[in-house]
Amino acid sequence: MKTISSVVEHYIKTKPFLLNSISQGIINLTSLARIMMPEIEKELGKDVKQGAVVMALKRLSEELDFRINHKISKVLRNIGEITVRSSLVDYAFVVSETLLENQARLISEVNKNKDLFYTSSRGVNESNIVVSSSISANVEEIFKNEKRTHRVDDLSSITVKLPQVNVTIPGVFYYIFQRLAWEGVIIHEVISTTNEFTVIVHDKQIDIAFKVIKDLKNTEDF
Incomplete structure (x- = not known):
């Protein structure tokens, strides 16, 4: 069953540069949610509230902060010759x-x-x-x-x-x-x-x- 969170995550993961910008906290999530709304609603086949999309983006950005940022930066700091x-x-x-x-x-x-x-x-x-x-x-x-x-x-x-x-x-x-x-x-x-x-x-x-x-x-x- 599709949920707002799963659809939002799939949307972001298909846009790598957007994914990285969210993980760095340099995108206004409210503005991004507004842009995403038509595609999210089309995918779910129903109206959704903008606040719900914003919350899904916030949860995703917090997860990315650990799953991507900390782990990758540790590898990069240990680059050798x-x-x-x-x-x-x-x-x-x-x-x-x-x-x-x-x-x-x-x-x-x-x-x-x-x-x-x-x-x-x-x-x-x-x-x-x-x-x-x-x-x-x-x-x-x-x-x-x-x-x-x-x-x-x-x-x-x-x-x-x-x-x-x-x-x-x-x-x-x-x-x-x-x-x-x-x-x-x-x-x-x-x-x-x-x-x-x-x-x-x-x-x-x-x-x-x-x-x-x-x-x-x-x-x-x-």
């Missing part, structure tokens, strides 16, 4: 029977110089490779018979080490990427492991992206 690399190139290739074999050839070249950057990710139909620009000629040669869908130069990476508890707290990545989005940072690639993730951005945006992530370590309960 942040590593930045520049002069990177991002390639994308269509998955083929020979792609893994050619990647093995490339890794063999990368292993000759430990200072080189290399990372890759594989989807169902496409595989991405991000490397230091100094070995881009090797990539071009090794993968010359593969179908390349794009190449992007002048990129940088930010690799962040997260505390192990990050895998048990929902919303950690959402909050990080939301902050980057608010600053207009365009993310070309995201590569992650269990307790570490790397974002690839354009060189011209690396400073602001680094500042956003670094500032997260100093965050208080938000």
